[in-house]
Amino acid sequence: MRLSKTFIPTLKEIPSDAVIPSHQLMLRAGLMRQLTAGVYAYLPLGYKAMLKAIQILREEMDAIGGQEFHLPALNPESLWIKTKRRHIPNLILSIKERDLVLAPTHEEVVGWIAAMHIQSYKDLPQIWYQIQTKFRNEPRPRSGVLRGRQFIMKDSYSLDASWEGLDERYEAHAEAYRRIFRRSGLDFFVVGASSGAMGGSGSQEFMVDSESGEDTVARCKQCSYAANLEVATSGLAGIGRVPENNPVKEFPTPNVRTIDELATFLKTTDERLAKSVVYRHADTPLLILLVGNDQLNESKLSAALGEGAVRPIDAGELKSLTGADGGSIGPIGLKGFRIIADKRLENANGLISGANRNDHHVRNIDLQRDVHLDGYHDLRTVLPGEPCPTCGAPLIVANAIEIGHIFKLGTKYSEALNATFLDESGQSQPIVMGSYGIGVERIIACHIEQSHDEHGIIWNKVLAPFAVHIVAASMNNKETVLVANQTYRALSDAGIEVLFDDRASVTAGFKFKDADLLGMPLQVIVGERGLKEKKIEIKRRATGERTMVPADGVVNAVRSMLSE
Known part of the structure; x- marks a missing residue:
């Protein structure tokens, strides 16, 4: 290709709105141009690199028995209502004056096709995939193609007659993804992850280290443990019980509103201070107990609670429910609230928490004796330096970019869409599904993030235009x-x-x-x-x-x- 006849509009200066290296260089090197927030036009050089990545994806998906589809971006809203995903915040773009949505992913359509045509266990297993433009109702597009409203994605779906079959297809995808990213020249790692809006029984993310990343992961450098911070755990011990177990006693704490202020007032550490966080789940007020300055992990909270909207209770609502402000709330004598606690507090005693009236707290709380708890869950956010849950070495917490995500969906979508088959005994069973995604632009952007210098991009021979x-x-x-x-x-x-x-x-x-x-x-x-x-x-x-x-x-x- 002669450059004199090729459209490659390079830029001398870094665009002012481009912050991360991949965004800056993809614009400066003429790979793409921004049409509007979160939407990019790919120019010849950028699209040529994209096609190189797509070819790798096709080869590896075909190698595990994938069959390529091309599914419509426009979906009837009714499908998404059936699977209860229509109103998930910041997910779906809808069409005004039409009962249609722009699909961010295609579990619903795959389930619809399967419901029509999969009749018997003899029709299974299946792997269907596509490489197609997706849309997402992203409220704050940023970081170039890493967080956009329109993007190209390889999404695939496995259909099986059993959970054992799903495990096989899941592992086949995991290995295919490893081959894809190795062939693309990416330095990546795999972490346990939250299934989030997708649902299902388990998922893993494929990540690359990057200060520009919008995901946060906890990793151990001594062993293979790695997890998205949304689900990461550590070996940090619970606080246990103390020998003395006196009756609860209320005491004044004038002008004390926070855990730090309470620790200072009592001249103690925060270990036996039980922090109360208040939320509403499916219209039921919820009190969450955590150790001292441990921070609530909302992803873990949502996973523990299951279906139903979860939101914080604001100060005004809390005052009307309890008569007290946030810094004075606690589990003793609290009416009308469901109460759960983090696992670090399991069976703990000798705790101090709010008295449900301002400027007062309660000491000597025994969770076994004094509180009707609805269960203990891992609800806290892991911090750097905490012991690895596998080997005990200190964990590091760092930013990363997600380049792929695989999910064991199970029967969530097949049950909602009535996608069933007859098993060997003639009984109707829901199809067991998996879902697997790779952002094509993310392969390109992450390669540039990992392979550039002050002069520009350093392409490898596989992705180079x-x-x-x-x-x-x-x-x-x-x-x-x-x-x-x-x-x-x-x-x-x-x-x-x-x-x-x-x-x-x-x-x-x-x-x-x-x-x-x-x-x-x-x-x-x-x-x-x-x-x-x-x-x-x-x-x-x-x-x-x-x-x-x-x-x-x-x-x-x-x-x-x-x-x-």
């Missing part, structure tokens, strides 16, 4: 033009993808800067100095290493370097 970037230093020198054209034809005839900078209107220095910005694996530089010795320079973009080769040996040299 072109393998070679020829720079003709001067289009005013006849010999340079002749040899550059000959080299271009020779490499192209050899089946090597080549971008040829044959622009006559820009300086050599500008061409070299563009070559580094665009970042193809090899730069073949044709200039007067080298041609005096009948040689051409080859520069490796990743290392900056330069090699002079005979002009008639460029093809072999390039092939050799690309095969490494």
